[in-house]
Amino acid sequence: MLTDILVQVMSGLSRGMVLFIVASGLTLIFGVLRVINFAHGSLYMLAAYLTHSIAMLVGSNDLSFYLALLIAPVAVALLGVVIEVTMMRRISHRPHQYQLILTFALTLLIADGVKMVWGGDYYTVARPSFLEGSFTVFGQPFPSYYGMLIIVGFVIAGGLLWMLTRTRLGKVLDAAVSDGEMVSALGINVPALYTAVFAFGVWLAGLGGVLAAPVGSVSLGMDNSIIIESFAVVIIGGVGNVIGALLGAIIIGVMQSVGIMVAPKMAIAFIFVVLCAVLILRPRGLMGVKA
Amino acid sequence: MKAKGSAGTISLIAALCMVVAGAVIVLASVAQAAEPIKVGLTTDLTGIAAAYARSQVNGVRMAIDEYNANGGVLGRQLELLVRDSQLKPALGTSHTRDLITRENVDILVGPDSSAVGLAVSAVAKQYKRVVIMTIPNTPRLPMELFHPYMFTLVPSGLMETRAMAEVLGPKYRTYAFIGGDYEASHQGLKYFKERLAQVNPDAKFVDENWPKLGEPDFTPYITRLLAAKPDMIFSYLWGADLIGFIKQAKPYNLFERTQLATLLFMDDLKALGGEMPNGIIGQMRAPFFAINNPRMDKFVKSYRARYDDYPADWAVMGYEGMQVLAQGMEKAGSTDSDAVVKAIESLTYEGLTGTITFRNEDHQGNVPSFIGRTTDSRQYPFKVLTGVRAVSAEQVWPTMEEIRTARASQ
Numbered sequence: 001m002l003t004d005i006l007v008q009v010m011s012g013l014s015r016g017m018v019l020f021i022v023a024s025g026l027t028l029i030f031g032v033l034r035v036i037n038f039a040h041g042s043l044y045m046l047a048a049y050l051t052h053s054i055a056m057l058v059g060s061n062d063l064s065f066y067l068a069l070l071i072a073p074v075a076v077a078l079l080g081v082v083i084e085v086t087m088m089r090r091i092s093h094r095p096h097q098y099q100l101i102l103t104f105a106l107t108l109l110i111a112d113g114v115k116m117v118w119g120g121d122y123y124t125v126a127r128p129s130f131l132e133g134s135f136t137v138f139g140q141p142f143p144s145y146y147g148m149l150i151i152v153g154f155v156i157a158g159g160l161l162w163m164l165t166r167t168r169l170g171k172v173l174d175a176a177v178s179d180g181e182m183v184s185a186l187g188i189n190v191p192a193l194y195t196a197v198f199a200f201g202v203w204l205a206g207l208g209g210v211l212a213a214p215v216g217s218v219s220l221g222m223d224n225s226i227i228i229e230s231f232a233v234v235i236i237g238g239v240g241n242v243i244g245a246l247l248g249a250i251i252i253g254v255m256q257s258v259g260i261m262v263a264p265k266m267a268i269a270f271i272f273v274v275l276c277a278v279l280i281l282r283p284r285g286l287m288g289v290k291a
Numbered sequence: 292m293k294a295k296g297s298a299g300t301i302s303l304i305a306a307l308c309m310v311v312a313g314a315v316i317v318l319a320s321v322a323q324a325a326e327p328i329k330v331g332l333t334t335d336l337t338g339i340a341a342a343y344a345r346s347q348v349n350g351v352r353m354a355i356d357e358y359n360a361n362g363g364v365l366g367r368q369l370e371l372l373v374r375d376s377q378l379k380p381a382l383g384t385s386h387t388r389d390l391i392t393r394e395n396v397d398i399l400v401g402p403d404s405s406a407v408g409l410a411v412s413a414v415a416k417q418y419k420r421v422v423i424m425t426i427p428n429t430p431r432l433p434m435e436l437f438h439p440y441m442f443t444l445v446p447s448g449l450m451e452t453r454a455m456a457e458v459l460g461p462k463y464r465t466y467a468f469i470g471g472d473y474e475a476s477h478q479g480l481k482y483f484k485e486r487l488a489q490v491n492p493d494a495k496f497v498d499e500n501w502p503k504l505g506e507p508d509f510t511p512y513i514t515r516l517l518a519a520k521p522d523m524i525f526s527y528l529w530g531a532d533l534i535g536f537i538k539q540a541k542p543y544n545l546f547e548r549t550q551l552a553t554l555l556f557m558d559d560l561k562a563l564g565g566e567m568p569n570g571i572i573g574q575m576r577a578p579f580f581a582i583n584n585p586r587m588d589k590f591v592k593s594y595r596a597r598y599d600d601y602p603a604d605w606a607v608m609g610y611e612g613m614q615v616l617a618q619g620m621e622k623a624g625s626t627d628s629d630a631v632v633k634a635i636e637s638l639t640y641e642g643l644t645g646t647i648t649f650r651n652e653d654h655q656g657n658v659p660s661f662i663g664r665t666t667d668s669r670q671y672p673f674k675v676l677t678g679v680r681a682v683s684a685e686q687v688w689p690t691m692e693e694i695r696t697a698r699a700s701q
Binding site: 004007008011012014015115119120121122123124126132133134140141142143144145146212214215216217219220221222225226256257258259260261264265267268 | 336337338339341342344345472499500501503505507508509510511512514515517518530531532534535538539542543544558562563564566
């Protein structure tokens with residue numbers, strides 16, 4: 001029984017990691033640009049479909065997975081650049097509602113675009129051969145791919161933290177958030193910085209999409225399910241905070257996994273119970289700072 | 292002279308009028324003969340089951356084109372009008388009403404989802420148009436919400452789950468369930484349990500799992516199922532959900548540690564390809580590869596030539612549905628709905644999946660349910676079923692008593 005729970009916790013952790021990677025992009029974009037990007041989940045879905053297409057083009061093998069890791073996130077990040085430069089930048093001084101409507105419109109456009117290009121069929125993407133099987137943990141098999149997801153998730157979290165707190169770029173970002181004009185006066189191209197951050201956030205969504213593709217099926221509707229959970233992660237963790245996103249994602253992943261084991265009929269509600277509790281008891285999120 | 296002349300002119304004009312009128316009547320009747328028979332197909336080309344609807348349209352269209360190439364039906368060409376109901380019952384209602392009142396369609400083919408199916412069926416009842424269902428399979432269609440203009444070629448959810456219980460029941464003792472948290476799935480488990488108790492009184496359920504529809508991650512359910520250690524997992528997952536489940540269950544060695552019996556469609560076999568494990572018990576509606584008769588062979592050949600694809604269950608059944616309608620109209624000698632109903636009721640249809648007749652009381656086609664185990668195929672680029680058993684409709688369909696009870700409670 002105990003080992004069952006431990007395995008359940010680990011699978012929850014792996015589930016949380018994809019969520020973290022996507023949500024960290026969302027929280028980063030919000031933290032720096034103050035943009036609530038509804039289209040984040042759509043770009044995640046787009047990357048998953050690109051992964052499928054790459055596998056179709058080069059043949060489904062290990063190479064195609066690495067190529068997808070390399071190409072798909074960059075491709076959606078480029079799309080992110082286009083979105084930021086041609087659309088988001090134009091309305092950055094208008095009220096938040098405009099951004100919401102714009103990014104929501106993008107979700108509809110991208111979802112229909114995906115349907116036009118790939119059709120309504122669902123696809124599967126093979127896992128790379130060395131991650132196909134499973135290893136034994138607590139005497140039970142655990143999928144190698146999930147093990148990899150857990151490691152990748154923590155590596156990305158570490159990398160992001162290092163970038164934001166230990167590098168010059170991180171300091172510039174911090175400064176740009178508190179006073180963009182001042183930073184601009186110091187000779188830093190703030191609009192370009194914003195574009196770069198937006199693209200990087202989208203790149204993370206794309207990475208999440210590539211990593212998620214071999215887990216289940218690549219299908220329409222992926223965008224909605226991830227964006228809702230990602231927003232929950234961002235709110236629980238505290239908007240704009242990477243460690244918060246990591247905590248939020250782990251909490252949601254593990255809560256759902258263990259919840260299904262303990263009380264399967266109520267599992268759907270767990271994520272929202274946590275969300276409500278955080279909103280009531282600590283509205284700025286677990287790691288959020290007071291505005 | 293003058294009067295006579297005018298009388299002559301009048302009679303001349305009258306005669307001319309008669310000729311013209313006669314010509315108009317003749318022309319009109321000629322035009323009528325050439326006017327096509329309109330077939331209305333409202334189906335869900337948008338949404339999670341869009342791929343099914345596309346296959347269905349392909350099948351219906353192929354049947355229509357074949358009739359038209361051979362002179363049509365009743366000497367008239369068939370014309371197909373397709374509408375997209377997007378899985379929304381309200382759209383199913385309005386499209387079907389429009390097809391009937393504005394486009395004057397003579398006859399209808401049903402949609403994709405069961406919810407839209409009920410909506411379309413209700414409109415067909417109101418306007419007295421024959422409709423044939425080739426995908427929706429809620430038992431409510433032939434049971435409590437039955438009306439004489441509706442025919443169905445699909446084994447209902449009740450028939451399918453009972454067929455599964457018939458096949459699994461004698462062999463396995465402990466069961467676990469996994470299915471999407473929605474009505475059809477809850478109903479399906481209920482019917483399965485009822486029949487299982489008859490087939491094997493010792494059988495029992497040790498676990499039930501209800502993930503939401505569109506669940507991206509089944510791992511918690513998988514570990515839960517494994518911890519319950521059932522002899523057999525009965526699944527009511529389908530489409531993208533089923534694929535996600537199978538892919539995620541593989542590394543947990545679920546298919547070595549226990550077994551899975553599930554609804555299965557061509558789309559799933561194609562999508563998973565070589566990743567589909569062997570030995571899964573799959574229940575299909577129209578697996579072309581497991582049905583050997585010249586009609587099916589010919590159909591598969593022309594379908595592949597035309598669409599460069601293997602026909603999914605939906606294509607096979609769409610094609611059959613259209614043929615049933617066409618043969619019904621030919622047998623009736625007209626497109627009059629009541630005459631066509633009478634004709635289909637007494638029709639013996641030689642279909643792709645076998646010989647099909649419709650029970651008069653509920654217009655349920657006596658279609659079998661095909662259950663077999665997945666295995667490698669040398670012939671096709673996907674796994675197929677082996678040892679396929681066709682559970683006959685007569686073995687599992689509702690009794691008259693059950694139908695009466697259901698209708699009385701309505």
